[in-house]
Amino acid sequence: MSEAVIIGSGLGGLLSGALLSRAGYHVTVLEKAAQPGGCLQTFVREGLRFDTGFHSVAGLEEGGPLERIFRPLGLMDLPWEQVEEPDEIVLDGVSHRLSDLSYPLGNALRLSSPDGDVTMDEYLHVMEPFKKGAWRLPAGDLIVRCLAAQINGSLRTDCEVTAIEPGRVLCKDGSSYEGTVISDIHPRNTFALFKGHVRPSYLHRLHALENGPGIFTVYCKLRPETLPYKGWSTVYDGNLMLHYGNPDGKGFARSADLLTFSERQVPDRNALADSLIRRVPGLEPAVEQYWTSTPATWERYTGTPGGTAFGIRKKDATCYVPPRTPVPGLYLTGQNCGLHGVLGVSETALVTCREILGESTLNHILER
Numbered sequence: 001m002s003e004a005v006i007i008g009s010g011l012g013g014l015l016s017g018a019l020l021s022r023a024g025y026h027v028t029v030l031e032k033a034a035q036p037g038g039c040l041q042t043f044v045r046e047g048l049r050f051d052t053g054f055h056s057v058a059g060l061e062e063g064g065p066l067e068r069i070f071r072p073l074g075l076m077d078l079p080w081e082q083v084e085e086p087d088e089i090v091l092d093g094v095s096h097r098l099s100d101l102s103y104p105l106g107n108a109l110r111l112s113s114p115d116g117d118v119t120m121d122e123y124l125h126v127m128e129p130f131k132k133g134a135w136r137l138p139a140g141d142l143i144v145r146c147l148a149a150q151i152n153g154s155l156r157t158d159c160e161v162t163a164i165e166p167g168r169v170l171c172k173d174g175s176s177y178e179g180t181v182i183s184d185i186h187p188r189n190t191f192a193l194f195k196g197h198v199r200p201s202y203l204h205r206l207h208a209l210e211n212g213p214g215i216f217t218v219y220c221k222l223r224p225e226t227l228p229y230k231g232w233s234t235v236y237d238g239n240l241m242l243h244y245g246n247p248d249g250k251g252f253a254r255s256a257d258l259l260t261f262s263e264r265q266v267p268d269r270n271a272l273a274d275s276l277i278r279r280v281p282g283l284e285p286a287v288e289q290y291w292t293s294t295p296a297t298w299e300r301y302t303g304t305p306g307g308t309a310f311g312i313r314k315k316d317a318t319c320y321v322p323p324r325t326p327v328p329g330l331y332l333t334g335q336n337c338g339l340h341g342v343l344g345v346s347e348t349a350l351v352t353c354r355e356i357l358g359e360s361t362l363n364h365i366l367e368r
């Protein structure tokens, strides 16, 4: 039986693992964190479930780009909630529906990031499919559990990969695994672990690629029956995103997440959190308690360099990192190769597995 070793149990790693399992591979997924899922991890505080790097997805309509990947893997059987309204963009206090804005959004909207302003297209190009609808789950880790159950082999947590050799990976606990290697971690981190010769021009290019900014998040517990639950996301003036969560069954939200791009370290987390909460009309009196995470938190948990939220910055085609590397038997997957987000990472997992399995085997697996 062919062996595959996957470094990282983010969506890219798990999807690749599930696809290779279907093709008859024996798969070992190695995850350094205690919980699998990478950006799809969730946590519970005060009885409320918070997603960290997942709020909604697009492309799940019949025949949509994500539906075509998720259906064969059983992910369409998860309890998806279709959001009734498209996402909302608030500019200078005036509300617009995402579906009313024409693409490209270009200079009409700009996101403020610590690296300077960037167009909304650059970071939210993955939002174009959201005009056809958005879907949410009670928790993003349902995707993780569904995919983990399909691994034909094992998923090891608390198992950090510390070295990669041609056809073999070594872990901190002394264990080692042989097979075709897929790395779901940042390409720069992948090659920092690689013990072997790699064309210097390839490494030089990887190092020249810029990473996008990280995200500061405020996870709010709301007082009971204060704010209505809305399934859609609201973006305020291009640099503050709001998602409600934990609907109480009576139409109210029990939690709200606020996200903004930020520096890796935030000197005064509470001051920033308070200022973000005050920017959303009606939110401040409804917040009972909150917790925060910074890009440094992400760097600690997932190893993403500098806490970048979406990995390598996708300015144009020159930023594309192909899944096939110059090292035979070593492939890349995940948000640094193609587009970020659940849709982008899922599409990239197909590209990675197509490189390994070939077009016809992959198509056969997806048709079954």
Ligand SMILES: Cc1cc2nc3c(=O)[nH]c(=O)nc-3n(C[C@H](O)[C@H](O)[C@H](O)COP(=O)(O)OP(=O)(O)OC[C@H]3O[C@@H](n4cnc5c(N)ncnc54)[C@H](O)[C@@H]3O)c2cc1C
Binding pocket: 007, 008, 009, 010, 011, 012, 013, 030, 031, 032, 033, 036, 037, 038, 039, 040, 052, 053, 054, 055, 056, 057, 159, 160, 161, 162, 184, 185, 215, 217, 259, 301, 302, 303, 304, 308, 309, 310, 333, 334, 335, 336, 340, 341, 342, 343, 345
């Ligand atoms: C705050 C935030 C909000 C987001 N919201 C959305 C959203 O609403 N919708 C959407 O579609 N997308 C969203 N995204 C983007 C989406 O979550 C990511 O693009 C996607 O989940 C990335 O998956 P990945 O597999 O590429 O990487 P990751 O999820 O980063 O997985 C990489 C894994 O590798 C592990 N790892 C690292 N180093 C090692 C090592 N040496 N050994 C073993 N394991 C290792 C990490 O612990 C991690 O589990 C959001 C992202 C962030 C940060």
